[in-house]
Amino acid sequence: DTGVSQDPRHKITKRGQNVTFRCDPISEHNRLYWYRQTLGQGPEFLTYFQNEAQLEKSRLLSDRFSAERPKGSFSTLEIQRTEQGDSAMYLCASSPRTSGVTDTQYFGPGTRLTVL
Amino acid sequence: DAKTTQPPSMDCAEGRAANLPCNHSTISGNEYVYWYRQIHSQGPQYIIHGLKNNETNEMASLIITEDRKSSTLILPHATLRDTAVYYCIVRATLNTGTASKLTFGTGTRLQVTL
Numbered sequence: 082d083t084g085v086s087q088d089p090r091h092k093i094t095k096r097g098q099n100v101t102f103r104c105d106p107i108s109e110h111n112r113l114y115w116y117r118q119t120l121g122q123g124p125e126f127l128t129y130f131q132n133e134a135q136l137e138k139s140r141l142l143s144d145r146f147s148a149e150r151p152k153g154s155f156s157t158l159e160i161q162r163t164e165q166g167d168s169a170m171y172l173c174a175s176s177p178r179t180s181g182v183t184d185t186q187y188f189g190p191g192t193r194l195t196v197l
Numbered sequence: 198d199a200k201t202t203q204p205p206s207m208d209c210a211e212g213r214a215a216n217l218p219c220n221h222s223t224i225s226g227n228e229y230v231y232w233y234r235q236i237h238s239q240g241p242q243y244i245i246h247g248l249k250n251n252e253t254n255e256m257a258s259l260i261i262t263e264d265r266k267s268s269t270l271i272l273p274h275a276t277l278r279d280t281a282v283y284y285c286i287v288r289a290t291l292n293t294g295t296a297s298k299l300t301f302g303t304g305t306r307l308q309v310t311l
Contacts, residue, residue: 116299124241124301137298179291182227182291184297185246186299190239
């Protein structure tokens with residue numbers, strides 16, 4: 082059983098550097114979500130893809146953040162010119178195609194980013 | 198999405214039932230109640246969800262009051278591995294035109310002890 086995978090699991094970078102994270106969803110899941118979680122808080126929604134289309138972005142997703150899902154499979158989240166406030170756990174989730182009115186999101190293990 | 202209220206922490210003895218409450222008094226008719234948990238330094242794990250009726254799966258039971266303004270997650274025989282933060286989330290249906298993202302609060306930290 083292959084769940085959602087994320088790479089890297091940990092990233093330490095210096096302020097001002099660019100970083101990119103990858104998420105591989107569960108096979109054939111057409112919806113993919115990115116969340117961010119800071120210490121002591123619950124995850125916060127960042128953005129959402131249905132297949133390759135980015136359909137929603139949170140106000141948390143500043144201009145320094147960009148996400149892609151070029152072929153509707155894996156996704157990348159890039160942060161440019163990192164700031165110390167970007168230090169957080171970045172979580173990816175995917176959910177399957179459904180004809181119903183709700184679905185279930187399955188989360189990956191997350192990428193922990195530390196900006197020095 | 199409706200706001201939920203959960204106690205910040207609870208303790209439970211191993212082998213006993215853990216009953217985690219959640220208030221969602223402003224829930225609307227097209228919103229589901231979802232429960233996730235997060236073990237330290239891991240991604241959230243789906244537990245169960247429901248709309249009106251009580252639900253049970255291999256992990257837990259979900260009891261939703263008739264007026265849907267509150268719910269209780271029941272772990273029938275808690276073990277040490279159930280120590281985690283439990284999140285109660287109210288979520289709109291997919292046909293509302295939004296991503297139906299999950300809006301997490303700060304959850305309940307459940308500590309299972311020997």
